[in-house]
Amino acid sequence: MKRRSLATPVCVGLMVIGVAAVPRLLEPEHDHHVEISAAAMVPAAAELPRDGWVATASSDETGNEPTRVLDGDRATIWHSRWRTASSLPQWLTIDTGKVQRVSGLVYTPRSGRANGRIGRYEIRLSQDGTTWDAPVVTGTMADDEAVKTIGFAVSSARYVRLVALSEAGERGPWASAAEIDLLGDPGLPPPVTGNPSVTGAWGPTIGLPIVPAASALLPGNKLLMWSAYAANEFGGANGYTQTAVMDLTTGQVSGRRVDNTGHDMFCPGTSMLADGRILVTGGSNATKTSIYDPRTDTWSSAPDMTVGRGYQGQTTLSTGEVFTVGGSWSGGRKGKAGELYSPATNTWRPLPDVPSTPFLTADPAGVYRADNHAWLFATGGGKVFHAGPSARMNWIETAGRGKVVDAGTRGDSRDAMNGNAVMYDIGKILTVGGAPAYEKADATKAAHAVDITGRTPSVRRTSDMAAARAYSNSVVLPDGTVVVIGGQSYPVPFSDQTSVLVPELWNPATGRFTALAAMATPRNYHSVANLLPDGNVFSGGGGLCGKCATNHPDGQIFTPPYLLNADGSRKPRPAITSAPAAASGGSTITVGTDRAVKGFSLVRTSSVTHSVDNDQRRVPLTSSVVSPTSHRVAIPADPGIVPPGNYLLFALDIAGTPSVAAQLRIGG
Template sequence: MARPIHLALIAAAVLSYVHVAQQGETGAHDHHQHVKIAAAAMIPAAEKLPRTGWVATASSEETAGDPAANVLDGDPATIWHSRWRTATPFPHWLTVDLRTTQRVSGLVYTPRTGRANGRIGRYQIHLSADGATWGEPVVTGTLADDAAVKTIGFAVSTARYVRLTALSEAGERGAWASAAEIDLLGDPGPRPPAQGDPSAVGTWGPTLGFPIVPAASAVLPNNKLLTWSAYAADNFGGANGYTQTAIMDLTTGQVSGRRVANTGHDMFCPGTSMLADGRILVTGGSNAKKVSVYDPRTDAWTSAPDMNISRGYQGQTTLSTGEAFTVGGSWSGGRGGKAGEVFSPKDNRWRSLPDVRPEPFLTADPAGAFRADNHAWLFAASGGRVFHAGPSAKMHWIDTAGRGKVTAAGTRGGDAMNGNAVMYDVGKILTLGGAPAYENADATKAAYTVDINGSTPAVRRVADMAEARAYVNSVVLPDGTVVVVGGQGRPVPFSDQTSVLEPELWNPATGRFTKLAPMATPRNYHSVANLLPDGTVFSGGGGMCGKCATNHPDGQIFVPPCLLNPDGSRKPRPVITSAPPTAAYGSAVTIGTDRAVEGFALTRISAATHSVDNDQRRIPLSSTAVSATSYRAAIPSDAGTAPPGNYLLFALDQAGTPSVAAPVRIG
């Protein structure tokens, strides 16, 4: 369901948060601590605007009993309903005239009670100053088919007219639309101003509404984005044996929801890996031993064998062998002792690694293993090995052969739980942000590079970020720069206090960060970010706390500066006219383009949850021009450089502007 943006905890949310803390992620033993944290997170929320004098009109209404005016009468028992005696096809719109120009930041939709007919599914919201000129929608999305009140947030704007357009009925029961009440939210307060021209800071697209909080996400090779939450659209707890999912079609922008129950798996807070054949392996979480596999070719979820050890919040990655390695994860299924294990897709079984103990990887979190044994940063290397880069200060090499083996690899800096790590070049990792404890500890601005190409990892501290961040996501772009999205200066689950709304861009050539255009919505705990095939970045989610005010069932797409002219228009970009769908290790592939280009890069399609995206990596390719528009590019010979799986192949011109990616499967 949709919830507000720009909102932080209010008194009712504090009670909801404390209840969740006692039975969910934070654990019953921390009850006294989380009462204190929730109270500290109380900051003003955007208020509903007074509806005095407002007028509602509709494109279709049952004037005799269910007119548009009912949405403003304060009585949820009366409704607006589009004509049903002589039904008219979609779309159906409902417009509210505020009578004066006001600042608005969201729409609160109360569905009818009793009967479900007419619940709005796909929707758009438009704003207008005069009721005649509407422009592009400020938010599009899909609402869940339930009776819950839904608050749809969007960037703060000035308008007199607000139009909600229904494009479908949530349950596909007919060509109807209805609403019991409509409210609008005012300006929640100052936001960071836009900075500079778009070619320097980028731009954000409109808000995209989801029927769930996208707490986990995976880019699919068919230009779609898979997301999921838990057993509920906006809440977690227990092991319920099913999961709410949603898929956004990146071509059309449409979002469709689906409840996955056939695998008996509540996939909240899991490990994820993108397997060599393109399937997504989801392990543990609320159902801590369960394993589910999603195949984008068939759009089907199936069960895989249970893990040997119950886990939630584990670290996981795909190996150079095509297997998947996981370790740790003491949030679910007991605390401590979460030794590593490996899943073989070929044999369809798990193999234990008793000598890959989790203890070397723990942070010094004061909450012990419950918080310290989570979210390991893992990067596949040659020969089935894995480099452990954090979030603990200590780093390690992991050998997954036989019983497994762990070897110390030096230190990086302080513990950085809920920070982020991304491989931006071959064997080169950027780590940033995080905090010395999982929650209620000041985050850091510090960033480091770790080069694992030599015999000993080389650690270098680079320039600090402009803002301290935990619960932060980062995405490597085709040119090797890294977009850093969201996070809090002081991590507190289910709070938007100390949110950082301005992303930053890290440049490996200078080792420095620059601020980017601010986003409309805080993206903190349970948020995600992914590189999309067109070179833009999806950022979404945050919350998952039931009726609290910090659920964000929506996302936005960021257009990086490299794609934009100073006036905000899109730059001309190269086009890949031909590329092979598959490539073998050590081969040379022929790539056709519509113009001369400077080079090519692969980025591995990957998945994100809880600030972790271990399969994400970028690999620049060596290439030779055959003609003005034809090139031979060398695919790495080592599966440790490019673990088997699906990749996005980008061409880049001399200015670093990337093409839309061509999909290619390596190995």
């Protein structure tokens, strides 16, 4: 096979894991307000010339020597020893002959036979071939013949080592490769540097077997992710979905194809039910409903929706029911009135007096784009507040036939499709970014604080972000600050141009944003972000476009500033030593800590897809001191404040440093 041209550009931080044609694109006082140079176009990284390279390996079979990975012929391979005893891990090292800037490794697996395809792996770098740095990437590759491009933060190295920790199909203790290439420095703008207690820090890249276009936090410190019918692309209604679960404690990732529900869960609505199960609705199979139960690690079918939908807005209510509306990406381009799912009866009920019309944006593509990704927040009595992305806001009643009441405009905001809305405090919502059209329209830097604690919502313009963003994700932290990650200043699906690599942290006390440490990889369309129980944030995904240059089947974990000292070391943090596993609304619980703390907060576990995480909310708690290490903590009685479900309970010390969360189920 002819070797790829050395000039072939590959975007840094991506993994091209598909070989099918590109699918049809979707149609048409340390607060520093600074300009972010990383918002400029993200250039591509080219493969480095192989002149003078040498390949060595932990073992090899005669005829399958490591030099085969540099001969430009996919029909020849390096294979670890198999005729006599061999065991994992196995490694393959490339000596480039000089120290140079490296940003990724391209792994071409053997074709024709599966034995030796690398599964779990890590990549290490060295300047002298003797002293090896900690892994710059750890992850898992899919068991297929597709070329994998594994990106990582730009680093200086002469030697690059790919370590095989498992064989992809667990067929034996072997490793193999047909070709290996390396990526050079794409010339990214310099990252934000400085005090980690202000900027935070990113961990190494974590390779995944799928592009995570949706994700949900599970009990037991695990993260569920899924893509579509394929690991790296979408299209059609194929009746199955590629999923993965990452154990955040061990770092292990397991993949699974879900067939039994007949549901391609790409572009769905997602909600966390009161009992901790995850409800996934519509998408590529527009009427289907699937439920994941983390207690049994099983997927099951629920009744079909009354209306086929994709890109709908969805949220869990104070009643434990689930409301959804809109979603003309799939299931027909027409008005998609709301409907309600009852877990108690396992049925859907239409809400004919909740049409999608009040929620539409003025997108030039019409309803196909105008009714997408509604920002919905549960309030008391089964009601919902609609905060956007349309410039007009609404109250929604779900009793009987339903009802929509106009709530005025979101201040001076225009339509803000693919922006974010996050409930950072009781009845208080931060909205950031977005654009007046789904794609190919300038995004905004604007942010607004919306207060819905009164009869009439109040809106105030906070300071702007430093960078305009659409397709970004926002995550509320246990101290009430909000981190905004990724996005593009000019949103275009499946493009990494105009990517914003510098996250920003919003402080509700000042209304201002602070620039944070830059990411290694663009996170745009089809990316996700989740708060983790240890107070860190997972950010991953982007792409899902087949054989394209913007697939990102990987993630990174961000450590926020509140966990770090100025030298980058970890701050001492409080620990919760005892807490109940469940509580009812209006109750008072006793929580033990290892030291005196300032207070407690709840953050609801949630699921995210397409920049929307409607179940996400933070609830600060009232507490009293029994002793320095024992506290009486009051749970709000109103299920509109704490909708039933699983929550992360954090203790915070006087400096605002959070504990690792205790898991607490409220109601349900």
